Amino acid sequence: MPADATAPEPTQNATDPNEPILVADNVVRRFGGLTAVDVDHVEVPRGKITALIGPNGAGKTTFFNLLTGFDQPDTGSWTYNGHDLAGVPAYKVARRGMVRTFQLTKVLAKLSVIENMRLAATDQRGERFWSAPWAALWRSQEREVTERAYALLERFKLKEKADDFAGSLSGGQRKLLEVARALMVDPELVMLDEPMAGVNPALKQSLLGHVKSLREDGMTVLFVEHDMDMVRDISDHVIVMAQGRIVSEGTPDDVMSDPKVIDAYLGEHHDTDITEEREAAELAEKIAEAGGKSEHLEG
Numbered sequence: 233m234p235a236d237a238t239a240p241e242p243t244q245n246a247t248d249p250n251e252p253i254l255v256a257d258n259v260v261r262r263f264g265g266l267t268a269v270d271v272d273h274v275e276v277p278r279g280k281i282t283a284l285i286g287p288n289g290a291g292k293t294t295f296f297n298l299l300t301g302f303d304q305p306d307t308g309s310w311t312y313n314g315h316d317l318a319g320v321p322a323y324k325v326a327r328r329g330m331v332r333t334f335q336l337t338k339v340l341a342k343l344s345v346i347e348n349m350r351l352a353a354t355d356q357r358g359e360r361f362w363s364a365p366w367a368a369l370w371r372s373q374e375r376e377v378t379e380r381a382y383a384l385l386e387r388f389k390l391k392e393k394a395d396d397f398a399g400s401l402s403g404g405q406r407k408l409l410e411v412a413r414a415l416m417v418d419p420e421l422v423m424l425d426e427p428m429a430g431v432n433p434a435l436k437q438s439l440l441g442h443v444k445s446l447r448e449d450g451m452t453v454l455f456v457e458h459d460m461d462m463v464r465d466i467s468d469h470v471i472v473m474a475q476g477r478i479v480s481e482g483t484p485d486d487v488m489s490d491p492k493v494i495d496a497y498l499g500e501h502h503d504t505d506i507t508e509e510r511e512a513a514e515l516a517e518k519i520a521e522a523g524g525k526s527e528h529l530e531g
């Protein structure tokens with residue numbers, strides 16, 4: 233047992249600010265006859281906010297799951313800070329400083345907010361934390377975890393809710409809690425899965441501010457999102473997936489004016505019902521509008 237069992241695994245040495253933090257090559261994931269992910273090459277720039285967008289079923293969540301060790305690809309490799317991550321289990325990926333958020337589950341909803349925070353630290357430290365035989369060491373580690381948890385709850389304006397059940401929080405507050413939980417391990421790369429889903433307009437601005445503050449604190453953010461306003465507002469870089477592949481990349485303005493992106497949103501729905509087709513058309517319109525809006529602002 234090493235002296236400091238709770239210390240994050242050593243972060244890797246390739247931290248040149250100009251080097252991408254994450255690089256993936258030839259990552260393929262099939263479900264039976266369906267190829268959900270087929271990414272030839274993609275890079276996530278360090279210290280920036282990158283959005284991963286695409287129509288429903290494009291493979292975004294599956295790709296997230298693969299990168300973070302929650303699923304295994306059929307083929308492919310990817311590196312984080314220059315080190316191979318293929319085959320590394322999710323808790324070790326988190327220990328190395330790459331964490332992702334999830335929707336809260338029922339079990340977590342029945343725990344208090346502070347318990348959720350504390351659990352995030354222990355989850356990601358792995359079982360050996362709890363099997364440590366030294367009670368004194370435990371206690372001091374627990375104290376540190378609790379202090380960190382309260383400090384983060386304060387930052388995310390959730391301190392008053394510390395003893396409430398997580399299930400009693402609003403959708404937006406749960407999203408804040410998810411981000412706060414992710415920060416328990418002091419990550420370098422934070423991956424957010426649809427942070428705006430279920431968030432009311434009042435909390436949206438606050439959440440946007442928090443995501444931007446992660447970048448100000450030197451973290452890299454990669455997020456999956458359908459909310460095009462958020463994508464346009466805060467992304468430095470946008471990666472677009474459709475049918476498992478990367479179809480476009482660039483600044484928000486670049487991708488939102490890329491005909492391949494509009495096609496991707498419309499094309500997915502040629503054979504589907506009229507409601508889905510209308511939704512896709514509206515989304516494509518929103519992308520076009522958002523692109524136009526930013527051109528207008530810049531002009």
Ligand SMILES: Nc1ncnc2c1ncn2[C@@H]1O[C@H](COP(=O)(O)OP(=O)(O)OP(=O)(O)O)[C@@H](O)[C@H]1O
Binds near residue numbers: 288291
């Ligand atoms: N466990 C699974 N078994 C079978 N098919 C799956 C599984 N997970 C995902 N898929 C399929 O893989 C494709 C990609 O799904 P995925 O959820 O990654 O897309 P997405 O871009 O995240 O979509 P959304 O924006 O709707 O969340 C879809 O066709 C989906 O039905």
